């Protein structure tokens with residue numbers, strides 16, 4: 067059953083490391099955007115019942131609660147199996163959490179990134195570890211116990227000791243789902259550009275090396291495993307039963323439909339995406355920027371292999387990719403059984419190199 071994604075690209079601040087098409091925009095644009103998004107949803111002739119809903123961004127937790135309820139009312143299938151809202155810690159109150167629950171939200175993904183004050187200050191984030199702790203309790207009191215915590219390894223000033231501190235907070239809070247991303251230096255973020263130009267703003271002169279960033283990620287893999295939160299996807303860890311149903315659709319090549327700026331869709335054969343910028347979106351509504359057929363065989367490898375469970379190639383796929391599979395198994399990056407193929411622990415760290423070989427072969 068397909069999932070529905072709603073994009074809300076508005077944030078209270080632009081984080082230094084962020085390379086998404088999201089940020090701080092005028093209030094008038096936000097109002098027009100919500101109208102356009104509502105119109106896009108109302109135009110759908112639902113011939114299927116969504117199983118999951120995901121509100122991403124941006125910071126959808128800052129959306130006006132009446133507008134949120136209006137959008138979710140347009141989506142059939144409530145009570146959804148999973149309805150996630152991405153949230154920035156710092157603005158979660160009992161009232162807001164109660165309205166989210168009434169609108170159908172049953173999972174919250176918290177953009178924590180770090181529990182260490184000096185690391186947070188450099189990213190532009192406003193919360194503290196205590197705020198996260200308090201707001202998780204508010205969510206639980208409201209009935210939302212399915213909570214994800216996002217962490218980033220490789221932030222400016224981060225050390226092995228400070229990383230341990232963040233992981234200790236994860237344990238204390240007891241969230242059943244954790245996402246761990248390794249920061250990549252990217253010219254589309256302020257921090258990335260500063261680093262590439264050799265500057266020192268935003269802590270760019272004091273960033274862990276790629277090796278240190280990978281080591282911290284590995285520490286998290288071990289620590290979370292000990293806590294009963296094993297890795298099920300390269301960046302995602304969950305207590306059994308708390309894996310994200312919506313996000314699994316992306317990695318399993320199952321259908322989903324996205325609404326809003328830069329939202330992507332996939333119907334099992336075709337992929338399309340809405341225009342990227344919110345300004346263009348309100349002017350051109352849901353005009354697709356790009357529609358193209360999916361290459362399911364390649365995608366099964368470079369998307370499906372992200373899952374710890376791996377993939378089950380068909381005989382035709384084993385034959386087509388025989389050469390790279392043989393090489394990566396020999397190099398210890400992939401492991402193959404009679405019918406499955408998966409990344410090894412070392413293969414996860416070098417996954418981009420592995421995936422590259424399955425594209426355009």
Ligand code: SF4
Pocket residue numbers: 076077078079080081084085086088089123124125154177
């Ligand atoms: S990281 Fe999240 S909160 Fe920060 S600017 Fe990007 S989308 Fe907004």
